[in-house]
Amino acid sequence: xxxxxxxxxxxxxxxxxxxxxxxxxxxxxxxxxxxxxxxxxxxxxxxxxxxxxxxxxxxxxxxxxxxxxxxxxxxxxxxxxxxxxxxxxxxxxxxxxxxxxxxxxxxxxxxxxxxxxxxxxxxxxxxxxxxxxxxxxxxxxxxxxxxxxxxxxxxxxxxxxxxxxxxxxxxxxxxxxxxxxxxxxxxxxxxxxxxxxxxxxxxxxxxxxxxxxxxxxxxxxxxxxxxxxxxxxxxxxxxxxxxxxxxxxxxxxxxxxxxxxxxxxxxxxxxxxxxxxxxxxxxxxxxxxxxxxxxxxxxxxxxxxxxxxxxxxxxxxxxxxxxxxxxxxxxxxxxxxxxxxxxxxxxxxxxxxxxxxxxxxxxxxxxxxxxxxxxxxxxxxxxxxxxxxxxxxxxxxxxxxxxxxxxxxxxx
Numbered sequence: 001x002x003x004x005x006x007x008x009x010x011x012x013x014x015x016x017x018x019x020x021x022x023x024x025x026x027x028x029x030x031x032x033x034x035x036x037x038x039x040x041x042x043x044x045x046x047x048x049x050x051x052x053x054x055x056x057x058x059x060x061x062x063x064x065x066x067x068x069x070x071x072x073x074x075x076x077x078x079x080x081x082x083x084x085x086x087x088x089x090x091x092x093x094x095x096x097x098x099x100x101x102x103x104x105x106x107x108x109x110x111x112x113x114x115x116x117x118x119x120x121x122x123x124x125x126x127x128x129x130x131x132x133x134x135x136x137x138x139x140x141x142x143x144x145x146x147x148x149x150x151x152x153x154x155x156x157x158x159x160x161x162x163x164x165x166x167x168x169x170x171x172x173x174x175x176x177x178x179x180x181x182x183x184x185x186x187x188x189x190x191x192x193x194x195x196x197x198x199x200x201x202x203x204x205x206x207x208x209x210x211x212x213x214x215x216x217x218x219x220x221x222x223x224x225x226x227x228x229x230x231x232x233x234x235x236x237x238x239x240x241x242x243x244x245x246x247x248x249x250x251x252x253x254x255x256x257x258x259x260x261x262x263x264x265x266x267x268x269x270x271x272x273x274x275x276x277x278x279x280x281x282x283x284x285x286x287x288x289x290x291x292x293x294x295x296x297x298x299x300x301x302x303x304x305x306x307x308x309x310x311x312x313x314x315x316x317x318x319x320x321x322x323x324x325x326x327x328x329x330x331x332x333x334x335x336x337x338x339x340x341x342x343x344x345x346x347x348x349x350x351x352x353x354x355x356x357x358x359x360x361x362x363x364x365x366x367x368x369x370x371x372x373x374x375x376x377x378x379x380x381x382x383x384x385x386x387x388x389x390x391x392x393x394x395x396x397x398x399x400x401x402x403x404x405x406x407x408x409x410x411x412x
Contacts, residue, residue, distance in 0.1 A: 001104060001105075001108055002104060002107075002108065003104070004100035004101075004103060004104055007103060007104045007107050007108075008087055008103075010107070010111075011087075011107065011121060011124065012121070029151060030151060030153070030155065030156065032117055032118070032119055032120070032123050032153075033123050033126065033127075033153040033155075033156055034156065035117055036113075036117065036119060036123060036124075036126075036127045037127070037130075037156055039110065039113050040110075040127055040130070040131050043127075043130040043131045043133070043134040044130045044156050044157050044158075045158075046133075046134040047077065047130075047133050047134060047137075047138050047139075047140065047141050048139065048140045048141070048159075048160050049140060049141045049142070049143050049157050049159040049160065050065055050140065050141075050142050050143070050159055050160055050161050050162075050163060050253070050257070051143050051145070051154065051155075051157050051159040051161075051162045051163070051189050052065070052142065052143065052144050052145065052162075052163045052164075052165070053144075053145040053148075053149040053152075053162070053163070053164050053165070053186045053189045054145075054163075054164050054165025054166055054167065054186060054199065055165070055166055055167050055168040055182065055186075055301065055303065056165060056166040056168055056242070056299070056301065056303050056304045056307075057165035057166050057199060057242070057243075057245065057246040057249070058144050058145065058163075058165045059080055059144060059281075059284075059298075060238055060243060060246045060281070060284055061163060061165050061199070061246045061249055061250050061253075062078065062080055062142045062143075062144040063078070063080070063142075063238075063275050063276075063279045063281040064238070064246065064247070064250045064271075064272060064275055065142045065163075065250055065253065065254075066078040066092075066095075066142045066278070066279050067271040067272065067274065067275040067278040067279050068250075068254060068264050068267055068268055068271040068272070069139070069140055069142070069262075069264060070094050070095065070271065070278050070279070071267035071270055071271035071278065072262075072263060072264040072266070072267040072271075074139040074140055074262075074264075075093065075094060075136070075137070075138050075139045075140075076093065076094055076138060076139065076140055076141070076142065077091075077092070077093050077129070077132075077133040077136070077138040077140070077141030077142070077143075078091075078092040078093070078095075078141065078142050078279060079091055079126070079129040079133075079141060079142070079143045079144060079154070080144040081122070081125070081144065081146050082401060082405075083405075084282055084283055084298075084401070084404060084405040084408050084409070085282075085405060085408050085409045085412050087103070088100070088103065089280065090125060090129065091125075091128065091129045091132055092279065092280060093132075093133070093136055093138060095277075095278050095279050095280050097280070098128075098129075098132055102132060103128065106127075106128050106131060106132070107124075107128075110127075120153075122146050122153055123153045126146075126153040126154055129141075129143075140160070140262075143157060143159070145186075145189065148182075148185040148186065148188070149164075149185050149186040149187065149188040149189040150184075150185050150186075150187070150188020150189070151185070151188070152188075152189075155188060155189055158191055158194070159189075159191065159194060160194070160257060160260060160262075161194065161195050161196070161197065161253055161256055161257055161260070162189045162190055162191065162194055162195070162196040162197070162218075163196070163197045163199065163249055163250075163253050164186050164187070164189070164196065164197070164198050164199065164209065165199040165200070165245075165246060165249055166199060166200050166202075166245060166303065167179050167182055167183050167186060167200075167202055167204075167205045168182075168301055168302060168303035168304070178204065179202060179204040179205055180204045180205065180207075180208055183202075183204070183205035183208040183209065184208050184212075187208055187209055187212040187213075188212075190209075190212050190213055190216050190218050191216060191218065192216045192217060192218065193216070193217055193218060194216075194218050195218065195219040195220075195221065195256045195260075196209070196213055196218050196219070196220055196221070197221045197222075197223055197226075197249055197252045197253045197256060198220070198221070198222050198223065198249070199223050199245055199246060199248060199249025199250075199252075200223070200224070200245050200248075200249070201222055201224055206222070219256075221252055221256060222252075223245075223248040223249045223251070223252035224248060226251075226252040226255060227248045227251045227252050227255075231251055232244060232247055232248060232251075234247075234268075234269050234272060234273070235269075235272075235273045236272050236273065236275070237272070237273055237274055237275055237276055237277070238272075238275055238276070238281070238284055238285070239284075239285040239287075240284065240285035240297070240307070240308075240311055241307070241310070241311055241314075242304075242307040242308075242311070243284075247272070250272075251268070254268060282408060283296060283297065283298040283401070283404045283405075283408065284297060284298065285297050285308075285311065288397075288411075291391040291392075292386075292389045292390065292391055292392070292393045292394065292395055293315070293317065293393075293394050293395070294394075294395040294396075294397070295394070295395070295396050295397070296396070296397040296398060296404045296407060296408070297396075297397075297398050297404070298398070298400075298401040298404050299398060300326075300327075300398075300399065300400050300401050301331070301335075302331050302334050302335055302338075305335050305338065305339075305398075305399070306338055308396075308398065309338055309339065309340065312340070312394070312396060315394060317392060317393055317394035318390060318392045318393050319343075319344065319389070319390070319393045319394075320340060320342060320343040320344070320393070320394050320396065321343065321344050321345075321346065321385045321388065321389055321393060321394065321395045321396070322339070322340075322343045322344070322345050322346070322372075322395075322396050322397075322398075323345075323346045323348060323378065323381045323382050323385050323395065323396070323397040323398075323403070323407075324339075324345055324346065324347055324348070324361070324365075324372075324398065324399040324403070325347065325348045325349055325350050325355060325356070325358070325361065325378065325381075325399050325400050325402070325403040326355070326356045326361060326399045326400050327350075327352070327354040327355055327356060327400055327402065328354055328355070328356045332356070332361075332364060333364070333368075335399075336364060336365050336367075336368045336370060337368055339365075339368070339370055341368075341369040341370060341371075343370070344371065344372055344388070345362075345365060345370050345371065345372025345373075346372055346373060346375055346381040346382070346384055346385050347359075347361045347362040347365065347372055347373070347374045347375065347381070348374070348375045348376070348377060348378050348380075348381035348403065349361075349376065349377065349378075350378060350400055350402035350403050350405070350406050351377065351378075351402070351406055352402050354402075355400070355402060358374035358375060358376065358381075359374045361374070362374040377406070378397075378403050378406035378407050378410065379406070379407065379410040382395070382397060382407055382410075
């Protein structure tokens with residue numbers, strides 16, 4: 001039998017992986033996933049689930065919901081992507097990552113079928129998660145969509161509830177270049193008769209959700225109509241003003257799930273004060289040190305980064321230092337345009353093929369008045385920032401999930 005490291009090497013090298021190579025790994029239909037579910041004897045039918053889609057906030061919302069179910073005493077599966085440091089972060093039960101042995105055994109058992117089907121990395125990982133949740137007999141699984149919704153490999157579930165968070169412009173080469181078109185892809189997770197909660201009202205998206213819900217005869221709930229503002233006043237361990245809309249969507253989802261017989265309402269406040277401890281979530285406005293204040297965040301599209309820059313404006317510091325890297329298929333110019341010119345930049349490149357070269361990024365940034373130096377890798381960029389800061393400065397590390405992942409792996 002292969003070792004765990006050998007198994008991971010095979011997965012990463014033999015199977016197309018959007019996280020690393022981008023568009024070449026994308027498959028625009030569910031035929032492979034349906035074939036895989038057949039081989040695995042339909043594991044997705046063996047457990048209850050909540051399905052979570054959206055452009056921004058779906059990861060945080062998924063972890064919030066998982067924490068609530070865990071705190072209420074339910075055996076709770078959690079499937080999210082991408083991982084930051086360890087592949088096994090993607091698949092958890094009650095906050096504990098899947099074991100290395102379980103990963104190895106699954107791949108060994110089905111390796112030949114994976115090869116013959118030509119499965120993508122994501123399809124295989126979904127199969128692993130669903131098979132694991134069935135074997136471990138979870139009470140419920142919170143399942144985050146990888147990308148889009150309609151054609152995402154997770155969209156073979158018939159969930160207890162669907163939750164759709166904020167819609168923004170991301171992955172436009174796959175999902176469409178308007179908010180309405182992207183909302184249409186996200187709305188693909190709405191199932192016949194299954195309640196759906198929309199975390200935020202957005203003029204371009206609301207009619208799309210209403211139309212799809214009507215077609216599916218699915219009860220539709222906009223969170224802002226369901227959750228009184230006073231309910232939002234609670235202590236969250238997930239910091240960042242942008243979490244307010246996520247919280248509203250989660251509370252509206254809890255109301256609907258409680259109505260379906262899940263006894264979770266009483267666990268909400270305690271669970272949401274310790275989401276990271278319960279579920280292992282990292283990289284959301286995560287404070288890495290206090291002197292100097294050092295924060296990382298995985299926000300990586302225009303809307304997410306805009307929210308982060310607003311959050312930074314609310315902090316007190318002498319000088320802002322930004323360690324920044326991006327992938328080549330994002331809205332680079334639009335994003336650079338909203339970054340603060342007063343900061344000093346440490347441009348860098350994450351260790352994935354999709355990452356934009358640091359020197360190229362530096363040249364592009366200069367066109368928008370953003371001054372700094374280029375560094376070959378993330379740890380050296382952060383080290384340089386640390387060497388140039390005083391104790392009352394602020395270091396922010398971001399621009400890409402993979403920049404944050406590289407640094408967290410470095411300090412692990």
